[in-house]
Amino acid sequence: WGTGNPGPDWNGEAREGDNLYSDSVIALDADTGELKWHFQFTPHDVHDWDATQIPILIDIEFDGRPRKLMLFPNRNAFFYVLDRVTGEFLRGTPFAKQTWAERIDENGRPIRIPGMLPNEEGVLVYPSINGAANWWSNTYSPRTELLYVVTYDGAETFFIGEDEYVPGELFVGGGADRYVPQETYASMIRALDPRTGDTRWEFSLQPKTQSGLLSTASDLVFGGSVDGYFYALDAVNGTELWRINVGGNVKAAPISYMVGTV
Numbered sequence: 001w002g003t004g005n006p007g008p009d010w011n012g013e014a015r016e017g018d019n020l021y022s023d024s025v026i027a028l029d030a031d032t033g034e035l036k037w038h039f040q041f042t043p044h045d046v047h048d049w050d051a052t053q054i055p056i057l058i059d060i061e062f063d064g065r066p067r068k069l070m071l072f073p074n075r076n077a078f079f080y081v082l083d084r085v086t087g088e089f090l091r092g093t094p095f096a097k098q099t100w101a102e103r104i105d106e107n108g109r110p111i112r113i114p115g116m117l118p119n120e121e122g123v124l125v126y127p128s129i130n131g132a133a134n135w136w137s138n139t140y141s142p143r144t145e146l147l148y149v150v151t152y153d154g155a156e157t158f159f160i161g162e163d164e165y166v167p168g169e170l171f172v173g174g175g176a177d178r179y180v181p182q183e184t185y186a187s188m189i190r191a192l193d194p195r196t197g198d199t200r201w202e203f204s205l206q207p208k209t210q211s212g213l214l215s216t217a218s219d220l221v222f223g224g225s226v227d228g229y230f231y232a233l234d235a236v237n238g239t240e241l242w243r244i245n246v247g248g249n250v251k252a253a254p255i256s257y258m259v260g261t262v
Contacts, residue, residue, distance in 0.1 A: 001025065002024070002050070008173025010048065010118045011162075012173075021038055023051045024051055047076075049127075049131050051072075054138065075133055076110070076127070095132065096152065122177060127155070129176040136211060141221075149191075151187070153186040158174070187206065203233055214256060215235055219235040226251075
């Protein structure tokens with residue numbers, strides 16, 4: 001499962017190094033609790049991105065042979081493909097707008113862009129504290145072999161503050177200013193190809209959504225939005241097929257169920 005971010009959130013001076021096992025996915029032996037492997041997405045996280053999103057497990061042919069994979073679109077805006085048996089890093093590609101890392105290297109570590117760490121004046125960084133993805137569930141279709149993800153292209157100004165720990169008080173060491181121009185923000189559903197990391201299609205959502213997604217064997221993707229709409233998309237190309245207003249903010253993920261044999 002995924003782990004949270006280290007503290008204090010934004011001022012990393014009090015916690016040098018990678019801060020294992022924060023911002024990581026860890027694999028434990030269910031019988032013994034032994035750590036089998038780990039992978040850290042954001043070493044020394046100073047943007048409160050963590051790694052508590054929901055991973056997707058799939059079995060497909062990857063780079064010419066069958067692999068048991070874990071798909072993890074992280075809040076840091078990179079889409080990771082891991083071998084879930086060994087924890088081997090296979091691919092890391094951006095799936096949303098980001099300005100903090102040049103790339104992910106061959107070992108899975110981010111190459112940071114200079115000047116993007118929080119400071120006292122504040123630094124505007126994509127993605128925002130909400131992350132490029134978050135707790136809402138993604139969905140994978142074995143028919144299209146695509147992963148469907150709710151994404152945010154948003155920025156925030158990150159700044160540092162005191163890093164002294166005081167018992168009983170918040171230990172965050174700074175903050176993030178959400179009052180940034182609206183043109184820095186966009187919400188999308190994106191269809192990602194696990195083999196290449198490419199975005200096959202995207203569907204714009206205005207306003208944003210905090211609803212998870214559902215894909216079906218009839219090649220549909222369902223989701224909801226904060227303005228009360230429930231919608232259906234074509235899973236192959238992202239075309240909107242219909243939408244209805246359900247009368248309230250949609251934040252839960254859709255489900256499918258069977259009645260009798262239907």
